[in-house]
Amino acid sequence: MPVSLCGTWDMVSNVNFDGLMITLGIGVYTRKIALKLKHRKVIEKVGDVYVIKTLSTFRNYTVSFRVDEEFEEFTKGLDDRHCKSLVTWQGNKLVCAQEGEKKNRGWTHWVEDDKLHLEVYCEDQVCKQVFKRVA
Incomplete structure (x- = not known):
């Protein structure tokens, strides 16, 4: 059984976020604002829906989403693209593959050493974020 990712998590590090946003086509002013932010993740599971x-x-x-069920995703407020997404468990990692306009796009969440790790990737860029649990 995979470890629970559920909870509230505050960002403690954010590596190569700018490189990822450039690849996604996000404008310079939005990138400057986004780089100054500390994100919070809230992960919940309601029945079989994350x-x-x-x-x-x-x-x-x-x-x-439901694990192992493909769904249509609109990344509104991020890069505003439509894609088909599929989230699966690979060991203790929750992995999302996204098919659409951008190649090699997706993300992976996992818990290690009481920290939530997130890798977001698109084409040749990988952003690595780490969060600490707050609730």
Whole structure:
């Protein structure tokens, strides 16, 4: 059984976020604002549906899904693209593969040493974020 990712998590590090945003085509002014933010992740499981909220003082993004069920995702407020997403468990890692306009796109969440790790990737860029549990 995979470890629970559920809880509230505050960002403690954010490596190569700018490189990822450039690859996603996010404008320079939005990138400057986004780089100053400390994100909060709220991960919940309601029945068999996961809800992941990424919160900041600038923008919020919520995605909900069932593991092993492909779904249509609109990344509103991020890079505003439509893609097909599929989230699976690979060991203790929750992995999302996204098919659409951008190649090699997705993310991976896992818990290690009481920290939530997130790698977000697109094309040749990888952003690595680490969060600490607050609730």
